Amino acid sequence: MNCLKRLSASVLLLGFGIWTYGQNVEFHQNDLLGTLASKPVSIMLKNGNTFEGVLDSFKDTGFSISQSVGAEGLAVMTFVWEDIDEVGFEGDGLWEEIDVSFEKKEWKECIRIMRVLYEQRAPFFPILSETEIFQFEKLVTCYIEIQDPTAAMGLIRQLESWVKTPEYLLKIREHGLKVFLLSGMHEELVKLSRTMIYESPHITISSFPWVALGFQHLKRKRYREAWLCAIHPLLFDQGGDSAHISDAFMIAQIATLKMKEVSIALKYYDDMVEASVYPISKPYQTEWHDWWTSVDWRSLRENTDEIEKYGDIESDLAHSTDTREEDVPVIRFPVLQN
């Protein structure tokens, strides 16, 4: 396993964005051009000795750094991972810049900076803390925001092989679902959603798998299934991420409108307004958000016949069918044995 991790790290150096879903490997030559990657790193060994040098090479057992000696000389020192206590990098101050750009939604600028940091640090993932590695979760967000699912998925694959903390892993998997939504990978989305739902102790941990399934069903015109999935966060996710709740409201409204259940759709709309959560457009649900914003709720309330504008003529065909567990998983609420 360790060996695998390290190999992943070596792949990373060649360029992230590697995606194992039959897609072409994306090679970002520019990634190697960051200046930080060529700056020396400081190494503190467990025995207290310290060294400084530029990364020369690395493999699954350790790495080498080089140091200039004299005018043209070069000393190369090799270390094994187990001997390393700490590694120090330049450029920590860049995280503040990243935070500012992230706040301003300057995704490309964030990517530009973070990629340099990533290249500098990725080889050292075997000895970095999960918190340090998880910082690059922001980079995944940026890729999703610029709708680059390939790069996002490549990075997700790398991060999830290093991160084991449940909260971090959950966040990374949520990103995975967004990427599947972006790229229309139905089978993978259903599989990951179900895994997340069934592995999670309860829905309040994350209701996003339900939301993702809901969007996926909308896409496949399985409105009843979309509606039923959306209901789960609305019923059980108290105090969870309001973005997920607003998306769940939006899915429930769209599904019921498509099914021409006008009074139910209006009820969800009213509940949403009462809860003061409003959906905002996100790359993985833009088309649905656009559709939702086109609904004239006031007019629909005054004249419910307008439902014909929004309804799908085949919507109620699904009414008479059984709901499959794979389409709408069974929520596992926690029950303690007293």
Added chain:
Amino acid sequence: MDSPSLSRGVAQPGSAPALGAGGRWFESSRPDHFPSSSNPTLSLNLMKRTLLILLMCSHHGVSVSLAAQQESMTFVELYSMARQQFLSENYESAVSHFSQIEEFFAEEEEFQEEVFQKPYRSMYGMSALLSGRNEIAVEQLENYLSTHYQKTKEEALLVMGLIWALRKQGDSGKLSQWYDLFLQDYPDHRDRYLVQFDKMVWHFELDQDGKAEAEFQRIWDSIAPSDLRYRSRLMVIQRLMDQGDLQKSSDLLLSAHWEISSMPELAFLAFNSLKVGEWLMAEGRYEEAIKAFSKVPFYSVLLEKQRSQLKTLDMGLASLQKDDPTHRSIIRESHYRTVATQMRERLKHLEVGSDYTVTFLLKYGRCFLFSGRYAEAWVIFRSLALRGELDALEKEQGWYHWILASYGAGNWDEARSLCLRFGELYPDSALLPKALFMLARTQQDAGDLARANLVLSDLMKRFPVHEDFPKWQMTRGFNFAKLGESGDALRDFEEVIDSNSVPEVILIRTRYWKAVTLSSENRFIDALQGLESLLLEHPTHWMCPDFLYRIGMIHYSMRDYERSEETLHRYLSDFPEHHFSHEAKVLLGDVSMAKGELDRAIKLFAEVLPNDPKLFMYSQFQIGKILKATEAYDELERHFKIYVDDLTFAGKARISEALYWIAWAMNQQDRPHEAIPFLLKAVRDYGNDPHSGELLEILDQLAGLKKSVSTESFANVDLEDERVLEFVTSTNFQSWIELEIERAQQISAQTYFARLQLYEALQLRRRKEYDLARAAIQNISLVDSMEVLDAQLLGEVGLALLEDEFESGERYLRRLLVRFPNTPHKALAFYGLALFKLRQDETDAAKKWLLKFEKETANHSRAADAKLLMGEVYARIGDFEEGIEAYRELLRWKQARGKPHVDALKGLARLHQLNNENDKAIAYWQRVYTLYRAYLEDVSEAYLRSAELFEKIGDFRSGLKSYDEFIGQKDLSGFSDYVTAKQKRRELVTKHPELLILEDEHGGEPLKEEDLRL
């Protein structure tokens, strides 16, 4: 104050630059200003940290004169020690020293001086407060504040200290004034809302609920921190609940938007919400109960959150203590300490309590169920039903309610399959009979009465002594009656009536339905007897109006108009709002009509309002009938003109019929020259408008007039209108139609053109020239755009194209559904799309379209076709039981007699054959050739198939007999099956020559040589 160069610092109100939250820096060179503090830095730090000390030091520093110090060293020393103890947080010792000062030096002049009194009293009071000597604290602080109080930020703490001491002491008498003083003088103090909250609690402690609630309202309306606002609200809710005022507590709970994530006392909120929710549920206020329940988390989630919140609070408290060694935040700290204690207490209760999740979810789910929010109920109950870890009883409850949710949502198929699985999983469940009865109701609601009765029969067989048995039997009888199977219905009703211990509610309803069924069988006397005895025995029963109305109806059917009228009048006067009142008024009109009181009848019919469109139209046409019968043609014409022109009646139909009567009335008044132009004008006005309907019917009227009105009747009329002239002079209606088609093409009136084409096609269909009809319809698809086609045209064109396997037909049908979602012609789309999907082997989709047909357009003329297709779909899926039921249902339709019945029999035969029930299949084929001789091609097929099946099951003799019977009918010789039969017979007798001998022995006629020839 003299020299700024000196280094010792003390603070003094009203001097020097501000220091933090109200402190001020003052520099002095006088050593007596800070006698006990040798380290100015420490003093500075202290001053920065504690305003209280600054205040006291400053008072001291400026007041004690050097002379006094020299003369009263012991006094100064003692004071210095007391002060030192105070600063070192040795409050008990400080109290002791301060009390000694008073004991020994109270008479001293310096002691009496205000400049001494102020720091002395304040330090003494606070030391007493912090060492728990509340009585002294109250005395000292009150003394200080009543004498020296100034409205400064520093003194706010002393007021809070006094409030605190009074609260500890339980002295309520003076509290109010100090609360008010604090709240009035320090509206911006950081602890203002804590004090206000404390005041609310204090009022509650004194049972001054009104005042407490007023205080709560002030907090709620303020900008107080949200946790404090919500906590105060929760406290009021709790108080109201303790007092049993659940209404008010639920109002308070539901009218706030609770921020669950920032709630400091989630358990408190959860328990209150649970209690309020249960109460609202018991009150039948399900939507509100849902809102309350939505604030209740799962038990384990609540435990986890409560623990985590407590941990956060404990950490906050620790940090508060650390950052506030001088207890400036005494009130704050005390407040949160109380909160923490309460939370710990609740957590303890939670931990030892049992997991409420399942019982809560059952209640939550039921609220959704009862408020008609079936999807939410479905999610909750499904999760309970399929939750492995729950005990059987809980899962059983989940299952049962899951069925209810599915049933409520109208998912008949799912409800049915859930019911069946429930029966398998919980065969001994006390809920099973209920579930099965619901299954029957599911079928009933889906309009499938026959299948509902199968379930009911099974239910009655499985639970013959169940208390609900009479109800099941009554329901089955009712279904039989609706199906027109009156014999079975009456048998069920009579058995219920004759059985013992039938609940009265069931008995009365059964007797009523028995009477209604008898009446439908024209057994009026028996029906009347039944209803009259019901009325006599139960004069106050809620069904009395129904009894009366039915009695009135039966009298009418028996032509006893007087009694009918009398009964209906009684019914209308006693129960004017009853659901049959509109029908009764119409019936009264019919009674008057039957009695020959035509004016009265017209008056009664005219009173029927359009809010019941069906009865209104019936009444309007009854008026027309009377006017026609009385030969009041001018009135008839006027009456229907008003009907046609009335734009306020939205649900109006039968327009072409009204137009017909107008034209007919004109004709009767010797004005055929007006009637025809009138209809032609309607054609001209509406013919090319895709949104107007009934043009085909108007054409039918014109066709009738063309036949009945001679050209001569127009002899004396000056026909200025060229189109009327054309109509009158055309040789027949068909040639006029052709002219119109040509004209429509010339002027590009595409809708009109398409309609005329369709009219022609329908005529061809009537003449059974189906291929030509289809071709004519397909011609319509040549119009420029689908948009010019009306609903019927889209449907007919789409279907005709699909029937000839042109896939483009699908587009027409889908367009029909989009453009005309409410038209009855959408039946054509449902049927056509089902056909299309079946051809593509998408049986599931085909089934769905057909179910939609049944649900929305069950009475369309294509209903029999749809049912036959449904049988075929089931056959493809391999669901023989459903397929057989579909065909059987069609056989029960009287309106489908003839060819559809033949096809249903053929379908049944094929299904049984597929299911290896060859004997049954043979029986159905035999029914085809014995009952439907007119359908020669089908008869041929039926003979051949039955013969083949006889062969298959080894009954060669019967097979041979069937072949012979078939071959013996020369009128069938033109069909290919006839030739095949001959061939097969030859093979059979070649294989089994003994059959021929046996045939002879049995007296069969020997076959001739030519019969054996192909």
